[in-house]
Amino acid sequence: MRTSVQRLGGLLVAAGLILGACSGTASPAPSASPAASASAAAASSSPAASTAAGPVELTFWYWAESDAPGADKWMADTVAAYHAAHPNVTVKVVPQSTDTLQSAFQTAAASNSGPDIASQWATGPVLSFVWTGAVSPISDLVPADELKHWLNTNENTYQGKVWAAPMYLLGIGLAYNKELFAKAGVTPPTGDRWTWDEFLAASAKLKAAGITPFVGGDKNGYLGAWWFANVGGQQLDSAQDLVKAVVGNVPFTDPKYTGWYSELEKLVKNGYVNDDVMSLDLDQGVRLFQQGKGAMAFTTDGMLATAITQLGGDKVGVMRPPKWGSGTLADAGNATQSISFFVTKWSVHQQEAADFLTYLHTADRLKAWYAATGVVAADDRFDASLVTTPQLQQMAKFETTGPQVWLENWIPPQLDGDADIPAGQLIFSGSGTAADAGALWERVAGTWRSAHPDELANWQNLLK
Amino acid sequence: MTAIPRSIRFPRRFDATPYALVGPAVALIALVYGYPVIRIVVDSFLAPTASGGRILSVANYGFVVDDPVFWKSAGNNIYLLAGVPVMTALALLVATVLFERIRGWRIYRTLVFTPYILAVPVIGATFVYLYGFNGIVNTLLRGAGAGGLAQDWLGNAKLVVPSILSVIIYRELGFGVMLFLARMASVKEELYEAAMLDGAGWWDRLRYITIPQLRSVIGFFIVIELITMLSWVFAYVYSMTGGGPGFASSVLELYIWKNAFAYRAVGIASAVAVLLLVSTSVLVVVQLLVRRGSAETGEE
Numbered sequence: 001m002r003t004s005v006q007r008l009g010g011l012l013v014a015a016g017l018i019l020g021a022c023s024g025t026a027s028p029a030p031s032a033s034p035a036a037s038a039s040a041a042a043a044s045s046s047p048a049a050s051t052a053a054g055p056v057e058l059t060f061w062y063w064a065e066s067d068a069p070g071a072d073k074w075m076a077d078t079v080a081a082y083h084a085a086h087p088n089v090t091v092k093v094v095p096q097s098t099d100t101l102q103s104a105f106q107t108a109a110a111s112n113s114g115p116d117i118a119s120q121w122a123t124g125p126v127l128s129f130v131w132t133g134a135v136s137p138i139s140d141l142v143p144a145d146e147l148k149h150w151l152n153t154n155e156n157t158y159q160g161k162v163w164a165a166p167m168y169l170l171g172i173g174l175a176y177n178k179e180l181f182a183k184a185g186v187t188p189p190t191g192d193r194w195t196w197d198e199f200l201a202a203s204a205k206l207k208a209a210g211i212t213p214f215v216g217g218d219k220n221g222y223l224g225a226w227w228f229a230n231v232g233g234q235q236l237d238s239a240q241d242l243v244k245a246v247v248g249n250v251p252f253t254d255p256k257y258t259g260w261y262s263e264l265e266k267l268v269k270n271g272y273v274n275d276d277v278m279s280l281d282l283d284q285g286v287r288l289f290q291q292g293k294g295a296m297a298f299t300t301d302g303m304l305a306t307a308i309t310q311l312g313g314d315k316v317g318v319m320r321p322p323k324w325g326s327g328t329l330a331d332a333g334n335a336t337q338s339i340s341f342f343v344t345k346w347s348v349h350q351q352e353a354a355d356f357l358t359y360l361h362t363a364d365r366l367k368a369w370y371a372a373t374g375v376v377a378a379d380d381r382f383d384a385s386l387v388t389t390p391q392l393q394q395m396a397k398f399e400t401t402g403p404q405v406w407l408e409n410w411i412p413p414q415l416d417g418d419a420d421i422p423a424g425q426l427i428f429s430g431s432g433t434a435a436d437a438g439a440l441w442e443r444v445a446g447t448w449r450s451a452h453p454d455e456l457a458n459w460q461n462l463l464k
Numbered sequence: 465m466t467a468i469p470r471s472i473r474f475p476r477r478f479d480a481t482p483y484a485l486v487g488p489a490v491a492l493i494a495l496v497y498g499y500p501v502i503r504i505v506v507d508s509f510l511a512p513t514a515s516g517g518r519i520l521s522v523a524n525y526g527f528v529v530d531d532p533v534f535w536k537s538a539g540n541n542i543y544l545l546a547g548v549p550v551m552t553a554l555a556l557l558v559a560t561v562l563f564e565r566i567r568g569w570r571i572y573r574t575l576v577f578t579p580y581i582l583a584v585p586v587i588g589a590t591f592v593y594l595y596g597f598n599g600i601v602n603t604l605l606r607g608a609g610a611g612g613l614a615q616d617w618l619g620n621a622k623l624v625v626p627s628i629l630s631v632i633i634y635r636e637l638g639f640g641v642m643l644f645l646a647r648m649a650s651v652k653e654e655l656y657e658a659a660m661l662d663g664a665g666w667w668d669r670l671r672y673i674t675i676p677q678l679r680s681v682i683g684f685f686i687v688i689e690l691i692t693m694l695s696w697v698f699a700y701v702y703s704m705t706g707g708g709p710g711f712a713s714s715v716l717e718l719y720i721w722k723n724a725f726a727y728r729a730v731g732i733a734s735a736v737a738v739l740l741l742v743s744t745s746v747l748v749v750v751q752l753l754v755r756r757g758s759a760e761t762g763e764e
Contacts, residue, residue, distance in 0.1 A: 099706070103725035132728075219619065220706060276597035278619025278709055414727040418533070422710040429709035431621035443532070451527050451729050453514035 123409035141354030166337035215294025217285025224424010234325025258438035336406030555640025580638035588703030
């Protein structure tokens with residue numbers, strides 16, 4: 001009888017565990033029907049009534065410092081100022097790491113708990129969480145006459161709603177060291193950019209003069225991703241062209257999409273890139289330029305500001321990335337809001353969260369933002385006269401003139417992590433060819449389509 | 465008349481007290497260890513549909529088998545297994561030297577064991593600087609006139625996994641040394657004295673006394689490190705290379721992490737987790753058999 005009780009007890013425990021596991025899977029997965037989930041989320045997320053009277057604590061998972069050095073300090077001052085103006089509201093800022101920005105929020109979304117406000121890169125990353133029902137549309141919480149001042153909201157617009165708020169505009173320029181150029185006998189372009197052949201010719205002259213032509217770091221893969229976003233898409237006519245390949249309408253092995261890797265391969269094989277490119281992260285690579293150890297580097301506004309400080313304004317110039325392709329996007333700018341801030345679906349203080357995000361766009365905060373970071377704010381009320389440095393004025397002009405597309409925003413996270421980033425690393429490390437890079441994109445896209453039929457349907461909607 | 469046993473004439477009442485006392489702990493262990501395992505197995509057989517639901521299917525295992533990144537990751541884990549004999553031999557050698565009580569042996573023991581108590585990300589970040597193309601190792605090589613040996617230890621697809629293995633060995637060595645030293649301390653001194661009287665040298669004592677006496681501990685260490693190489697190297701890879709360049713240093717844990725947390729492919733991650741669980745379970749069984757064998761021969 002004793003043995004029977006033991007056996008019965010063991011069976012009951014095991015049965016309980018199995019029933020618990022199966023009941024957890026009986027309910028629909030978080031990524032419910034595409035489009036329908038976003039619509040349902042939009043319809044059901046009526047703005048919470050303001051509870052201004054009681055204490056409110058907002059948790060903000062915040063990322064911006066890597067793009068715009070000084071952003072963390074600005075946010076700390078902003079939180080203090082907001083608390084002074086709204087004593088019952090406390091904002092707890094939790095800085096996020098670049099490497100875990102998406103995965104950390106993915107965990108929060110899966111558990112339907114976490115911050116009130118979160119950060120994700122625009123378009124693909126933001127929309128991927130919109131489709132899983134983790135985001136409340138910001139256009140339901142912010143008045144239209146305020147929203148109309150925010151720039152680049154098209155990057156997070158889906159089914160007629162704006163889902164996340166921009167804060168700044170980030171464009172990528174090609175910074176150059178005038179002193180090193182002069183030493184090698186290289187003349188900067190008379191217009192705002194070189195052709196690809198002119199870029200290669202200048203690189204050859206610099207290398208002959210014993211100067212590293214282009215410096216960067218691809219250990220974490222983001223340099224390759226920047227090359228893809230700035231040069232790789234120049235044979236395309238629109239971001240939707242890229243989405244066509246994502247959803248499988250055209251192959252990524254088409255030279256229009258990945259043929260440019262041959263040019264990147266030439267750059268590396270000719271020794272025009274620093275030899276420790278695979279030992280350095282993106283930021284560390286740019287630092288080489290800021291220290292005068294390389295003639296050119298891709299740079300954001302903030303990185304350019306640092307270079308000007310360290311090298312001197314008379315030694316630093318900036319141009320647009322070289323023109324390689326002949327598609328419409330070859331002439332488009334590359335400015336993006338980069339990071340977007342959004343209110344989470346599970347937040348019990350959605351209106352207060354949106355009010356805080358609106359506060360970031362007040363005149364005083366926009367001015368303080370620029371003073372802290374040197375990066376243009378994504379708001380048409382931003383006082384452009386604050387930009388006094390000539391090089392930064394040029395960057396602002398690049399970022400606000402004509403259509404702007406940051407191509408990396410228009411691919412799913414898996415393609416970014418398993419194709420975009422490793423493909424660049426294959427070329428920079430010399431362990432793969434341009435053909436390998438193209439084949440990698442196509443294979444990963446195929447795997448993603450097969451493994452995520454729900455997400456595929458959402459991405460197909462972007463073409464409609 | 466044959467006596468009827470008391471246990472049949474007067475059956476004892478079932479005593480639930482022990483079960484009630486251990487019940488909460490067993491329930492907690494079942495919840496913490498058992499539920500996740502069952503959940504992972506169940507999730508590995510659920511594949512997403514276009515409408516957002518999930519269906520029972522072996523599709524996740526199909527994706528895994530067809531994915532060259534999975535095979536590359538598994539291959540890297542198998543490569544790391546090859547480091548276990550090297551690590552074991554080194555640990556035995558160092559322990560033997562320390563056991564001789566050479567001058568300063570306590571300091572050396574501390575130096576050898578210190579890396580084991582440091583957090584892996586700390587060690588990983590340090591070796592990123594050491595192994596960088598213009599890092600300390602290459603700077604020393606170039607300074608010594610051996611610039612031809614300077615390589616991009618972590619940026620070269622062919623060298624990255626051996627480089628990571630060297631870091632793992634550097635850290636795990638201390639554990640082995642401490643294990644072997646502890647066992648050596650309980651070996652009978654008379655065995656060594658008798659051997660020395662018979663003219664046995666250092667190598668003979670190591671080969672005919674030390675190693676046989678440490679057989680069970682060596683077996684235990686080997687199995688533990690085999691399990692480590694299969695399922696406890698994520699922190700090394702993540703902190704040093706992130707799996708790059710390309711996928712050259714990807715391992716199964718990183719593959720699982722990316723699919724589960726970055727790409728929301730929980731089913732695929734679960735399928736690989738199940739495969740990894742089965743592999744390490746085989747090693748655990750081997751380890752139990754080794755320990756049972758040692759117990760039967762009276763070595764423990």
